[in-house]
Amino acid sequence: MTPPCIICVAITGSLPTRANNPAVPITVSEQIESTHEAFEAGASIVHAHVRNEDETPSSDPAKFAALKEGVEKHCPGMIIQFSTGGRSGAGKARGGMLPLHPDMASLSVGSNNFPTRVYENPPDLVDWLAAEMQTYEVKPEIEAFDLSHIFQAAKMHADGRINETPYVQFVMGVKNSMPVDREVFDFYIKTVKRLFGQNVPWCAAGIGAEQITLNDWAVSSGGHART
Amino acid sequence: MTPPCIICVAITGSLPTRANNPAVPITVSEQIESTHEAFEAGASIVHAHVRNEDETPSSDPAKFAALKEGVEKHCPGMIIQFSTGGRSGAGKARGGMLPLHPDMASLSVGSNNFPTRVYENPPDLVDWLAAEMQTYEVKPEIEAFDLSHIFQAAKMHADGRINETPYVQFVMGVKNSMPVDREVFDFYIKTVKRLFGQNVPWCAAGIGAEQITLNDWAVSSGGHART
Ligand SMILES: [Zn+2]
Ligand SMILES: [Zn+2]
Ligand SMILES: [Zn+2]
Ligand SMILES: [Zn+2]
Structure with missing residues (x-):
């Protein structure tokens, strides 16, 4: 039997504004209603960023x-x-909200380029975030922007920096990072199964228009989807 | 017929000091003699860093x-x-020596973690270094510390930021970046052939004790070696 597909809804993201999409929920009450709608439609995980009143990203606990x-x-x-x-x-x-004991938190374990800058996750910050997640019993979702990030998650699991088997999300389609590529996608799956076991759950996220492609690939390959 | 194996000698590297290895050439005249010995032993490329008198890395043109x-x-x-x-x-x-018209220069096209810090290659710096290499007719060697770097090189070649077919070096064994892994190594080869053609030359470098493993894999798989 195939385990049921977990749908994770990213209600806001960190960047889109109302100018891009009038439907983007910005205030906390808008986010709660938007999450409620997704929950009723079947989503079982909510991936959340929060925003300031001017729509800029916030990390306010x-x-x-x-x-x-x-x-x-x-x-x-x-x-x-x-x-x-x-x-x-x-x-x-970035980890100031972990003492709130969310069920999960995203964790980037390596660095990579973003469209206009370096996405910096220095090793000491990665280790601190992982340790905070252990302290507050938060399960990390590993954001794999590149192949080595999957290996880094495995290493951190092996040496005790991550408690449970990592739940890896493949992120594809970010400019200057990993493009949407089917052979890489299949190699990602092969690699998580090799490192974490045949039945390990995983998920995938595409950026913008690529989200549909990635959901399609993920659901048809036994993974979970991000909407 | 298999093309002859190109041996690239990295005479100094950026980090080892005489305290680590008394044989490391530090001064330019020591580097020239060390290169001469490697040349007589069959090396056809020299990959060079330069050093200050106190052995710290330098970028002095x-x-x-x-x-x-x-x-x-x-x-x-x-x-x-x-x-x-x-x-x-x-x-x-980092590119101040490119006007000297070396035959080649290393080019990192993405960012990744190093043992204690982020190896930062922001997109605008990558583009500037690539443009300088075009101006001074320097062939880049792409340092692939992760899989997406190979795709980024292909994109830069496709849109004209890199003139000739990129010469990719797989770098494995850097802590907090890609480990030495045979399945990844084989996927790297498959990917460069898919993106750049079946006969594209490529090379591999391992860090420290892993160098022997990587040379062995590279030479037996039709790649070139870094010593
Ligand atoms: Zn997010
Ligand atoms: Zn409600
Ligand atoms: Zn070097
Ligand atoms: Zn000589």
Whole structure:
């Protein structure tokens, strides 16, 4: 039997503004309602960034706390995943919401290029974020922007920096990083199975228009989807 | 017929000091003699970093000029490749020696983690280094610390930022970056052949004790070796 497909909804992301898409939820109450709709439509994980009033990315723990409280109330049983990505803050500010004990948090374990800059995840910050996740019992979702990030997650699991088997998300289609490529996608799957076991769950996310392609590939290959 | 194996000698590297290995050539005249010995032993490319008198990495164009002059005199026909790697300088200082018209220069096209820090190759710096290499007719050797770097080289070649078919070096065994892994190595080869053609030359470098493993794999798989 195939395990049911987990649908993870990324309600806001770190970058799109209302100017790009009037439907993007910005305030915490908008995010809660948007999550509620996705939950009723079948999503079981919410991947959340929070925003300032001017729509810029925020890492304010108070906003994460309000979001968590609202999602718990409106969407009982939904898995809450906070982003610790580098667009929302710098250094340890990226993990300032982990003491809120979300179920999961994203964790980047390597560095790579983004469209206009370096996505910096220095080794000491990665280790600190991973340690905070252990302290607060937060399951990391590994954001694999490149192949070596999967190996790094395996190493961190082997030496105890990550408790449970890592849940890896393949991120494809970011300019100046890994493009959307089917052979790489298949090699990613082969690699997570080799490193973490045949039945390990994994998921994939494409950027922008590529999201549909990646969801299609993921669902048809036994992975989970990000919408 | 198999093309002859190209041996590239990295005479100094950016980090080892005499305290690690008394045989490391530090001064330009020591580097020239060391290159001469490797040339007589069959090496056809020299990959060069230069050093300050205190053995710290340097990006001083005057040192590169003296090294180039000496190698041209002692090793006629040897291909001279300068490092533009980030250990020797910051920003555009990394490409300050390109006006010397070396035959080749290393080019990192993405970012990744190193043992204790981020190896930063921001997109605008990568493009500037590639443009300087076009201006001064320097062939880049792409340092692939991760899989996406091979795709980025292909994209830069396709859109004209790199003139000729990229010569890719797989770098494996750097802590916090890609480990030495045979399946990845084979996938790297498959990928360069897919992106650049079946007969594209490529090479591989392992770090420290892994160098022997990588040379063995490379030579037995039709690649070139770094010693
Ligand atoms: Zn996110
Ligand atoms: Zn509601
Ligand atoms: Zn080098
Ligand atoms: Zn000589």
